[in-house]
Amino acid sequence: MDTLLAGVTPAATALADHGWDGPGPWILLFPLFWIVVVLLVVLVLRRAFRGRGWAGRPDSPLAVLGRRYAEGAIDAEEYRARRAVLTEDPRERRGGAE
Structure with a gap:
């Protein structure tokens, strides 16, 4: 060894x-x-x-819409209608048109 x-x-x-x-x-x-x-x-x-999506960014469509509503550029009815369009599921839109 x-x-x-x-x-x-x-x-x-x-x-x-x-x-x-x-x-x-x-x-x-x-x-x-x-x-x-x-x-x-x-x-x-x-x-x-994850999950912040459109509403998490300051230049997102929902943020711009909310800012316009807060500034008084649009009324509550127009805000709700536009918000519904932005947040609806695209699959539902296709299914309803057929």
């Missing part, structure tokens, strides 16, 4: 004497853990910013 370990540090010799073969397969858990953490952060951020 001495000839095999000639020139190897004493720490490596001590580990080899105790049968240590390296870190083993459990070392893969560390990168796997960080991959899971990064994926969770991405999913949380996507969920937090």
Whole structure:
């Protein structure tokens, strides 16, 4: 055994004497853990910013319509009619025309 370990540090010799073969397969858990953490952060951020749609931006049609109503440029009846057009489901529009 001495000839095999000639020139190897004493720490490596001590580990080899105790049968240590390296870190083993459990070392893969560390990168796997960080991959899971990064994926969770991405999913949380996507969920937090999803669903804002048209109304979330200041230049969106619904925001402009609301601003015009608040300024008095249009009355409540026109506001409701235009809002209904902007928020209706396009599939319902196609289904009703046939």
